Amino acid sequence: MRQQARRDSRGILDPGRLLRQVRFRRRLPTPALRPYVEHYWLIDWELTEPFAQRVVPHPAVNVVFHGQDGGPETAEVAGPGDELFVITLHGTGRVSGVLFRPGGFRPFWRRPVAELTGRRRPLATVGLRAAGPVCPGSDDDRCRRLDDLLTGWAPAPDSLAAEATALVEEIRADRSILRVDDFARRHGSSTRRLQRLFLDHVGVGPKWVIRRYRLQEAIEQAAGGPLDWAVLAGDLGYSDQAHLVREFTAVAGVSPAAYARSLR
The missing domain is CATH 1.10.10.60 (Homeodomain-like)
Known part of the structure; x- marks a missing residue:
């Protein structure tokens, strides 16, 4: 079992520019979740002008919690992407994301993952819910909330x-x-x-x-x-x-x- 999150930049186009524009970190979940979750990824930014980041997606599902300029937090499931993903960040915001291991989302969702391929859906529409905001607080706070959330979803052995x-x-x-x-x-x-x-x-x-x-x-x-x-x-x-x-x-x-x- 890995003891630290991977440090490679695979999938991130121009990773040096990303790190100059935002604070980007990876953290491992609690050990019980590591058979399913690759890592958590946390991003914070304060930008004076919009910043566009391009990502070549992994063959994996992400669950993403996004807070922007003090507005309400959104939560969505992003299936394996079949084309280049581009996101434009602006103002002040935070993201707390879960990168599942390939195959790792299936025990939580219990449906064919191909139904999510190339799609982004609000978290509530796939039958999974968050009890409250995930992004506020320190890195430890955010990771603890993600641990509690995923543990509560009770993955089925598969x-x-x-x-x-x-x-x-x-x-x-x-x-x-x-x-x-x-x-x-x-x-x-x-x-x-x-x-x-x-x-x-x-x-x-x-x-x-x-x-x-x-x-x-x-x-x-x-x-x-x-x-x-x-x-x-x-x-x-x-x-x-x-x-x-x-x-x-x-x-x-x-x-x-x-x-x-x-x-x-």
Whole structure:
């Protein structure tokens, strides 16, 4: 079991700019929730002009509590995103978010996660509720409220959800996983079974998960300095550099070269 939240920037476009504009932190939930929750993410800002942040979504569900300029707090469920997510922040505000592990939301919601893919819904419309505002107070206060909230939702033990979580974690960690049929054989399963399992518990298919994690890796490496894109394309399982460029541009909204230039 991990003892601290991950510190990578995967999925965040121009992470350095984000950290210059807002206070961004990650915190782990209470140990009993860690089989389901990747981490909590907390953001606070005081801006004199609007700030737009772009994110390439993970294959996971987020629950987000948002307070803006002293107004009422809103709460929504964001399913796995199938396209670039852009949010514009302004004025003064706070966000307290829960990033579930892939497969981790299913034991709370108990419905096919594919029903949420590409959608954002008010929390109350999915049958889950918050007893009160989450965002006020210190980081410890906010995390304690999230712990209490999720514990109160009483996740149901689900062996298939745990299997899906483990499989997605393997894909994220092992760069050699490039084809669904090979991955299925590795686990003595059929491609069709993996597809059903992933759609029901993760919300997207295994091929999508593989491509998304490889693309997020390319984005993160671009933030680290100059790259040989042809070599990276081969390492990440793309047929050639042009294939990587097309997919990068389609998801991130800019070409790899333009993104790298923008960081410099």
